[in-house]
Amino acid sequence: MIASHIAQLLNEQVNAEFYASNVYLQLSAWCEGEGLEGAAKFFRTHSLEERTHMDKIFDYMAECSVPITVDAIPKAPSDHANLMVALKAAQEHEYKVTAMIKNIAKQSFEAEDYTTFNFIEWFIAEQHEEEVLFDKIMDKARILGFEGQPGQALYIMDDYLANVQH
Numbered sequence: 256m257i258a259s260h261i262a263q264l265l266n267e268q269v270n271a272e273f274y275a276s277n278v279y280l281q282l283s284a285w286c287e288g289e290g291l292e293g294a295a296k297f298f299r300t301h302s303l304e305e306r307t308h309m310d311k312i313f314d315y316m317a318e319c320s321v322p323i324t325v326d327a328i329p330k331a332p333s334d335h336a337n338l339m340v341a342l343k344a345a346q347e348h349e350y351k352v353t354a355m356i357k358n359i360a361k362q363s364f365e366a367e368d369y370t371t372f373n374f375i376e377w378f379i380a381e382q383h384e385e386e387v388l389f390d391k392i393m394d395k396a397r398i399l400g401f402e403g404q405p406g407q408a409l410y411i412m413d414d415y416l417a418n419v420q421h
């Protein structure tokens with residue numbers, strides 16, 4: 256039996272993962288418009304990944320007979336000054352998701368809901384990987400001296416993002 260406040264947090268996470276998926280999908284669309292095909296591919300793949308996170312929580316809630324509500328998803332930001340701004344926005348978004356996941360871990364542990372605590376541990380590891388990924392991307396940008404301006408560094412960043420390991 257899952258406590259109602261934990262069920263609510265899980266439901267919020269389902270919708271947050273959906274939103275994250277849309278954030279990345281919209282970023283991919285923005286990149287397509289800018290001719291950044293490597294970055295577009297990176298964000299598109301990431302969008303699908305977020306969708307699988309949603310599915311994972313959805314399945315867990317269904318297994319535990321917790322009611323699920325798919326809410327209206329807010330519109331994702333669609334305009335970005337440049338690729339660096341877009342990447343920073345994505346990184347900031349990951350920090351927010353990490354905080355939400357950690358809160359579920361905290362609340363489930365405090366509620367002695369060790370089943371949910373154990374379930375959410377996978378997401379803690381996943382968020383760690385996401386943060387490592389964006390740190391790696393930011394390191395690459397720093398090494399290149401890339402701050403969003405058009406030119407060779409942008410071309411290299413776009414190429415790098417096409418092949419970066421998720």
Ligand SMILES: [Fe+2]
Pocket residue numbers: 272275304305308352
């Ligand atoms: Fe996620």
